[in-house]
Amino acid sequence: MKEQVPNTTYRFLAGGGEMGQLIGSVDWAKNPLGPIENWPQSLRTTLSIILHSRFPMFLFWGRDLICFYNDAYRPSLGNNGKHPMALGQRGEEIWPEIWSDIKPLIDQVMSGGESSWSEDQLLPIYRNGTLEDVYWTFSYSPAHDESGEVGGVFVTCCETTEKVVTLKSIAESKDQFQFAIEAAELGTWDLNPATNRFTGNDRLKAWFGLAPEKEIDLPLALSIIADKDRQRVTEAIETALQLSSGGYYDVEYTLISPTENRERIVKAKGRAFFDENGIARRFNGTLQDITEEVRAREKQQKLLTLVENSVDLMSVLEMDGRNSYINKAGKELLGIDHDQEVSLIPISDLHTPEQFKFVSSEIIPSVMQFGRWSGRFEARNVKTGAILPLYNNCLRIDDPSTGLPMAVGAVMRDLRPEIAIQKALEESKERYRLLADELEQMVQQRTRELHESNQVLIKTNHELEQFAYIASHDLQEPLRKIQSFSELLQLNQDDDETKAQYLHKITTSAQRMADLIKAVLNYSRLSNTADRFVKTDLRQVLEHVETDFELLIEQKQATIRQRGLPVIDAIPMHLNQLFSNLIGNSLKFSTNRPVIDIDAEEVLPSEINRIRGLNKDLPYIHIRFKDNGIGFEPEYAERVFTIFQRLNHSRSFTGTGIGLALCRKIVESHGGIITAESELNQGATFHVYLPIRH
Template sequence: METIPLQKTYQFLAGAGEMGQLIRSRDWSKSRLGSIENWPQSLRTTLSILLHSKFPMFLFWGPDLISFYNDAYRPSLGVDGKHPDALGEKGETIWPEIWSDIKPLIDQVMAGGEASWSEDQLLPIYRNGKIEDVYWTFSYSPVHDESGHVGGVFVTCSETTGKVVNLRKIEESKDQLQFAIDAADLGTWDLDPATNRFTGNDRLKTWFGLSLLGEIDLTMAINALVEKDRQRVTEAIQTALQIESGGNYDIEFTIDQRPDQRERVVHAKGKAFFNETGKAYRFNGTLQDITDEVRAREEQQKLLTLVENSVDLMSILRLDGKNSYINKAGKELLGIEEEQEVSLIPISELHTPEQFEFVRTEIIPSVMEKGRWSGSFAARNIKTGETIPLYNNCLRIDDQSTGLPMAIGAVMRDLRPEMAVQKALEESKERFRLLADFMPQFVWASDPSGTLNYFNRAVYDYAGLSTEEVENNDWIKIVHPDDRLANVDAWLKSVETGVDFVFQHRFRRHDGVYRWQLSRAVPMKDSEGTIQWWIGTSTDIDDQKKMSDELERMVQQRTRELHNSNQELIKTNHELEQFAYIASHDLQEPLRKIQSFSELLQLSLNDEAVAGQYLEKISTSAQRMADLIKSVLNYSRLSNTADRFVETDLNQILENVESDFELLIEQKQATIRRSPLPVIEGIPMHLSQLFSNLIGNALKFSVKNPIVDISSQLLLPEEVAPLRVLNPDFTYVYIQFKDNGIGFEPEYSERVFTIFQRLNHRKSYSGTGIGLALCRKIVESHGGMIRAESELNKGATFHIYLPVKR
């Protein structure tokens, strides 16, 4: 028979438990360590200590950090984990998940022999089929080999996961308690009955207005209460400190928070603890702010009073189909005794069978699904059996904390009084209709929402509408299209505000003719001021309207004429004032010279030479005076617009003016450049004078080799609109006269058009100072506008706007 070889017995493995047996049974000849009999004594000794210890131990041996561990360490590896494969394997292979954490500690020991120690260190390991968070307290120590060098790292360790978890649970419990206190917004207190001093959290001290530091005397806290509660609270504390009371303390009181000028209502609950002699040695508890709750109770009481005294039926229906509350008015309406318990009355008794089915299949499902239901239904008086018509508003009541439905609330109005009023109203309307049909005036009516539902016979006869057309709201077709939108807007505004409707609009007669109507409507209200219907009339005002419009047109036309005449008069008066002031000065100057030189002439008759000089000066002054008078006459003639406007070719006018100035243009070596001009309606002589004055000024106030540029363009009505002084319905020609003369300063751009105004001395430039004033007069008499633009020594530009057709 075959002989099975016995395992070799090694003394250092004797009695070493499961791990000793595993080491003995393994074939180590193929490993880096070689056969066990060749292991160094230092390794054998260390393993003997490790394997026979009841404390968890681990060994990393040699350069490859081969792993060994004892039976005490074995439970820390769990099941379905690293055991038994970890035995004899490299540390890096066994512990990949924590190798980056423990390798530096191992290297520290292997390199210098310095031991290390860690407490409650988190090192997650793979065990029980998954990575678990495991806490360890361990020490890494060197193991020296026969040569005296560090041959391995001896690890003593214990798993402290349970301890850490328990400590965390304790801390979490404390945190949860504190969270619960904070979440509940509680104040906490602890009273020492022997010293009558107590401590409290910051919240409690803040409520009492006490210092946040140190202990506080009980008397200070009692004084913070409103006066009416102080004695009551003191007695409650003294009672709780007596052992026969059981140590219980439960009371509500009010804190007088004077800095905040408000009161805080709190609910205090506590417990006193007694020693073996029956004397209280500790008294503590909590304080809860119930101010909002107390205020809510007060408001709830007010609401309950309001509900109980309401004339409408109000009820609460539980989700099990039973009423939990019906107010006083509801009980009276339904024939329920005041002291009778409503939850004992099936709701089926409060309705007819048909109505109960409607409640069960329609109202309740609608409320539960949509949150509300409103409409008419009926209830039954359980005493008389009378069916009572009601208007019901149902609302689903949800739990604020969970959002789940709790009950159904209902407010029901007895419709019998309204139905009686409505019946009387309908009878009144019927009498009204009979009367209105005999009236020649248009009469119509509508419901409270503004929907027209009645027209008298006169409307049908006038418009030729059928009953079907009226019922389809086609009555709006008789209103003129231009009046419909405003008509509807005005009507809806009256319906919305309840203000009387007054509107003028045109109605189409059956033959297609539109006639003006004055429509009025007033709301008919009940005793409570609620609009029940509208009654309206429409009166033919076409003849009056046309006469009024004609009168209005005539008044407006006459007003415009008077306004234009007034503006012209104002303008003329202004020109006369301007003329009178300036002309009086300019005309007096040559007259004064004639008088002065005449007197001197008398005195020097004996001296012919001197007398001749005086005669020459008198002649010059007289000639200037004549020129001024001639200019004034020319200016005044422009006010006479009797000259007929004719089609005038501005090109021809400009050519004639250039011909008149031909000699002066040649003398001055001037250049006149122009673009084509249009044909307009105007007075040729005046336009010739306009161009003559402008070109004459350009040549007079010129420098060497003067240049005059004349350009033009047509402006359509939309381009004229920004120029507000022009007629936006006309087309204009815009002409520019631009020269390179001496110009003038910009601030004089308006002054140059004033009669007799001169910007230059007469000795330097001849003239009467009336030329540009004539230009403005001419342009304005043609319905146009002229303005000047210039800078000193940079020439001047005159902008002229003339209507092409008047």
Template sequence: MADLRSTTSGLPIGGGKMGQLIREKDWSKTPLGNPENWSQSLRTTLNILLASKFPKFLWWGSELTCFYNDAYRPSLGSDGKHPSILGMSGQEAWPEIWHIIKPLMDKVLDNGESLWFEDLLVPIYRNGKIEDVYWTFSYSPARDDDSKITGVLVTCAETTQEVLLKRKLERSERKLRLIIQQAPASIATFKGPNYVTDIANANALELWGREAKDVLKKPILEAIPELKDQGIKELLDDVYKTGNRFAASELPVQLLRDGKLETVYINFSYEPLYDANGEINGIISIGHDVTYQVMAHKKIEVNEEKLTMVIDATELGTYDYNIKTKKLDGSKKLHEIFGLFAAEDLDHASFVSSIHPKDLEVRKAAFERSFESGILEYTSRLILPDGSLRWIEVKGKVYFDEDNNPLKVLGTVRDITSARINTQKLEESEQKFRLLADSLPQHIWTADTEGNLNYFNKSVFDFSGFSPEHLDREGWLAIVHPDDRTANIKAWTESISSGKDFLFEHRFRKHDGTYRWQLSRAKPQLNEDGEIQMWVGSSTDIHDQKEFTNELERLVVERTNELAQNVKDLANMNKELQSFAYISSHDLQEPLRKIQTFSTLLLENEYENLTDDGKEHFNRMQNAAKRMQALISDLLAYSRTSIAERKFEPTDLNKLIVEIKMDLKEELAFHHAIIESDELCTINIIPFQFRQLLQNLISNSLKFSVKDREPHISVTSEKGLGREFNLERLSPTINYCHIRVSDNGIGFEPKYSERIFELFQRLHGKDKFRGTGIGLAIVKKIVEIHNGYITAQGKPNQGATFDIYLPEN
């Protein structure tokens, strides 16, 4: 303090730059006047202010004249208030913030309060502009010689950089939290030795099966107690204590999710977190749920085991042949086919040497073709070590390098000796079939998959008088009446296109030039994959029945004319017409039962005598009978919708959806399908019929789903006046319930939106999608029974939508 003693003029000595400026200033022109007249309290306060290394400011006197020290001066900037405000009144010096600081000073001056503020924004003019400046400061009363509060002493520190840095850190932390929340991985941070959960993103919460409120600000082992006995704490402790990172792949962890303990497989890591002093203060966990991948790998392993079992069960030998090195690796079954033990060598040379000499050229030609097509396929004879012969069928796929040079062949070898032996038996069986067909009085004929007739039994030639050469030249239409040919061709073409049974009445020309009515039937013969292999048909003479029917119809007409006065009663016949399909379906079952009865007899007595192809044809016949049974069942269902009792009652559609989900539980699970339904309305309907309607639509969505795309079926409803739905078919003043069923399946061409509801209509081949083409016809029939209206919309591979509008009452 020696250098701050007062001069004879009353001004302090020393005090740095500001002390010098105070001494040099002409104070007589200020409200404080000549320093010689300043009070001792002011001098003492100035000595304290100038001697302090901490920023200080003083307002003194009635005008609150400004003083400040060297430590405060940098806060005023390089082009601002310094040094002009020294000795200036407070209001004149600080006009831009006077409205902020004057009320604070009044509290000090009037009440003697000492005030403290931290990181307060007080903008000031400096560096040629108004700047936002943050301060931590105190206001203290400064008293004169009479202990009267005469000024305000400010002790302050500019904290602008600290505040801005703090805000930057906060923004950075918010950004980090946002990044963590949006990250595709499961990320969480745990603070302290108790591992209190500080951050957990949505993926982490989903993985744990918890909500944020269940885990945040809680020790993770308390929030997820099932982790305690799984070694997780030991892993966390090791990372926290040693700083060593921990990582694991496909680690099985049991988590309680949706009330059920599940095993989840995780790829994750634990990393230490450090504070500003470099000390570990937490752990960050980053992980991915790989349960699906792990289960997929396990499924692949199971499938590979199944494939091995299937190959073993199909009696196929497998091989891997390296074309460049001539190395051949074969399965145990391949050794057996070649008459060798598994321990015996079967190299390429011994493979070739076992081929019958006359078949070597066949093998060579097959390999040459395979180098072009990539597919190897041939049959040949083997000479076994004991000298016996065996027929084999060789198939394979050729793999090429980047230059399209063949590298290796992977494939199978099948012993077809029995099949070759059975070929002769098949030919004998076919001869028996021809003999049997020729012995029947009916006309028997067959056709290929294109509908070309390629066989007629003897009865056809005897009846028509035509020779086989004549029919080959003129075609089978030569025996059909000219008036029946156009309709005959149309019906036959439709059956060939759709795969449906052919049934047609037409007239055949007899050798004497007369025509007799025939009922022709034909059924497709399918292979095990449901593909048509051929058609087998018969034509039965119904001329006498037809004549009788015509006469009966004539009598009916006469009788109808006689009863013309009762024409009003004919309206009741509509109900009988509605039951026609039902009765017809029952009648169709009689020939079907005969087919099934004779099939059973063949199965019990002749099946083992058939060739493989014969057995295949027989199996196709049985499958066709089963499909016929399904068709009849659907016809019965269709007819029942017309004749069933129509008892309407208020029905909650939500309950129907629940029942349908239970009925289709296995099919939904098989397709991994999701049925999403809003809160559906309650409406006056026939419950069992409408349940059938919804089940038909949902079943169609499953049936016509896209491969490798999980079916998503949506059912919604809304109520409104007809005019709100903008459909001409709806009455504008009637309340309707609009029910929409949509899916993400294969869809259909928009041009078929009307045709799709027609009876027996199929937009897709039956080899791809099963069904009878009746389901949507039933749906439309039920809607019509409810006095409603239905539309369909769709696009290929973009799903289908069905909109149903039912009157509310």
């Protein structure tokens, strides 16, 4: 529409304000209403009323519902948007966003129906560049034309958006307040000091054992307070009702419900309000059930007492790396003064650099990932610098509402007493082990001694049996011969030849008996070990024996060869007798030219363990005496060492039957063994094992 200079001839527009001027400036010839001069008087009169009113008014005119409004309505259209384009436009074009809501009301009035009234109606409109929620209180009334018909709809309206928003805000605040009360499970109360009328919400009444519809009697409210608290609560109320106190009321006490028969600890907070004369006119507040809180507080205090008096170090490490708590035992252990603020001590001061690195790189990440860590740990006393061995149990402390880590708790046990006990135990174990070893060695030694004594006793008994046999047989045999030949000699005194023969028999038997007695004496003397062991050269021993048998060797044209004879610890006289008996046997029990090979070599440790009768803790030499004599059957390899056991008839080979028994006794007295192997007419080999040193 093209603006024109206002036509001051239109008296109904005069004094109509901004909108009066705007209407006069519009080229209405292009509008369905036509030029102003053609407008009916009813329209002019209605517009005059609207333009001169200070109350917001709007007009829909004609079948096209052309829009008009006054200056008071103008602000409701916003700063940018529908004004001034709304003037003279069809209602459907101006109000598309609310047309579905207001069109039925307009049609109702245009069709001759009753006027309408709406209060705080939400009609969102486009203004200020956006669609806004706007609340209106308005009335739609008919505007009649000259014919008395309804020519338009006259709208009186008032935007109540601010009012509705304010009421909503109050309601929301009230709801939030009520929700807060409900969420906090608070009881609310209100006391009129002038009338002593006491009121409360349903929760408070329930605590007092009353139904929701019952009134609260002030004496009843005081009567359910525990006896121990009633006087204190009464005094707190009286103090709060005095102006000098500021009206503040804050007290904890115990209620004993008459219906539930249970104690409930509550916290009462309130405020008294005074008039200009300083008289309390109102006293209200809240009552909170803090039973669980107090119980938890008591439990926490018990736990804190337990923690504070624990002998173990207990601490809490915050997520920023500061200790917020260390108990009494922990402070003493770490050299921290009792009143010293632990959060000001860097945790790096409580560790060596290596241990602090371990805490940062191993312990804390493990606790964060897995929830706990435990193991050996070291801390440092901040005063003495002493390194403290500890066993540390760390636990991640999570926020119960979010599940996120809040801190790290630790319980650490001083390992020094355990280490000292362990050390003492180890030392005790070592002493016990040494004592046990010593006792075991003593037992083994005693066992060996007993075994040896037992073996000696067995041998002695066996020898006694053999001596008994000698006394009953071998020694008696020559004696019987002497007796027999003596008797025959007496009977043949006149026969010189026979007499000489009997005397020879008697002499031979006597010599035989003398040899037996001498051999038995030599054998018995070997039981005496009083002779000392000395370094003995076996080659020299062999040379002495060869010297003793020089004539016999020459007579029998014997050959003796030796190899490897060493120096050993031995009794020289005994070994001389050993070599003499073995070599003498080889010379004696031979028919051809005797050949005797004597060689020696050290016994390997593996062989010592294998050969029965050798001491595995000693080194041994193996000496072999091999000859080419008559030998003996293999089954007699052990019997040859038995005293008086002769395998050959004395008429063929002379001897007492004691030589090899004497050899065994010599070898065994030196801690060795002797064995024999042979085949008949194939010679014999004697194996002698002697310790190299004792």
